[in-house]
Amino acid sequence: QKEVEQNSGPLSVPEGAIASLNCTYSDRGSQSFFWYRQYSGKSPELIMSIYSNGDKEDGRFTAQLNKASQYVSLLIRDSQPSDSATYLCAVPELGGSYIPTFGRGTSLIVHP
Amino acid sequence: KAGVTQTPRYLIKTRGQQVTLSCSPISGHRSVSWYQQTPGQGLQFLFEYFSETQRNKGNFPGRFSGRQFSNSRSEMNVSTLELGDSALYLCASSLAGISTDTQYFGPGTRLTVL
Numbered sequence: 001q002k003e004v005e006q007n008s009g010p011l012s013v014p015e016g017a018i019a020s021l022n023c024t025y026s027d028r029g030s031q032s033f034f035w036y037r038q039y040s041g042k043s044p045e046l047i048m049s050i051y052s053n054g055d056k057e058d059g060r061f062t063a064q065l066n067k068a069s070q071y072v073s074l075l076i077r078d079s080q081p082s083d084s085a086t087y088l089c090a091v092p093e094l095g096g097s098y099i100p101t102f103g104r105g106t107s108l109i110v111h112p
Numbered sequence: 113k114a115g116v117t118q119t120p121r122y123l124i125k126t127r128g129q130q131v132t133l134s135c136s137p138i139s140g141h142r143s144v145s146w147y148q149q150t151p152g153q154g155l156q157f158l159f160e161y162f163s164e165t166q167r168n169k170g171n172f173p174g175r176f177s178g179r180q181f182s183n184s185r186s187e188m189n190v191s192t193l194e195l196g197d198s199a200l201y202l203c204a205s206s207l208a209g210i211s212t213d214t215q216y217f218g219p220g221t222r223l224t225v226l
Contacts, residue, residue: 032211043202043217044155088155092210098168100145100210102155 004091006103013110019076021106023089026070027096033072034090035063038105044088048074079110114139116205116218124224130191133221137184137205143167144186145210146178149200149220160210161186168210190223198225 003026013019025033032051036044050056050063050072062075076083086105094101117136125131137144145168146158157170161180178188184205190197200222204215 034214043220045217046214049214098160098209098211099170100157102157104154 004089004094004101004103006087006089006106008104008106010107010109013079013108015079015081015110015112017079017110019079019083019108019110021074021076021087021089021108022071023073023103024071025089025091025094025101027091027094028067028070029096030067030091030093032092033063033065034092035061035072035074036088036090036102038086038088040085047087076108079108081110081112084108084110116203116216118201118203118218118221120221121219122222122224124226125193126226127193127195129193130189131193131223133188133190133201133203133223135186135188135203135205135218137186137203138216141205141207141216142184143206143209143213144180144184145204145206145215146186146188147202147204148172149202150198155202157210158188162209193225195225197223199223 005024035047038044048063050065056063060077064073088105089103092100143162145160149155160168164180175191180186200220202220204217206213206215
């Protein structure tokens with residue numbers, strides 16, 4: 001079964017801390033991975049994309065990919081209350097078919 | 113550059129009716145994808161259109177259909193509406209498609225079926 005799994009949370013962290021969001025996927029052959037942020041009542045917006053094993057950094061965000069273990073994570077450093085949102089992990093290709101599969105999302109709450 | 117636009121933003125229909133939703137992609141984007149988002153199922157892929165052709169399709173019944181015009185604008189139609197079709201319908205556009213390209217989402221159409 002083609003799946004993308006995320007812990008629904010909520011994940012609560014204090015302002016200034018590192019928030020760690022995790023995602024596992026079912027197909028070892030998947031090649032590209034995306035993290036989207038969705039504020040309540042709004043549409044998803046892209047945070048990061050990652051295609052190769054290892055880390056990819058963009059400002060306060062770092063995406064980490066481990067294809068052998070089939071997980072991708074998103075680290076948010078110096079978390080701000082404005083980071084409070086639901087974070088969606090997306091895998092465009094699972095099991096050889098291009099049917100983008102999204103995790104259910106992890107709700108992040110950053111408290112002052 | 114203008115973002116993805118969707119019309120209407122809100123719709124209320126009754127069971128058995130049909131509905132057509134519209135999506136205008138970012139200028140220059142040739143791929144338009146449609147998604148259904150519900151609290152129970154999350155974000156689910158409906159289909160992707162690229163250059164007026166349906167290129168990929170998710171696991172939804174045939175009541176859900178779409179099309180794309182030569183200017184890349186896309187419409188989605190749902191026939192014989194059911195209560196379970198109540199959802200936020202999102203469209204997303206990209207330059208080359210869903211496999212590796214960044215998708216930009218529109219604000220969505222909130223459909224309520226009574």
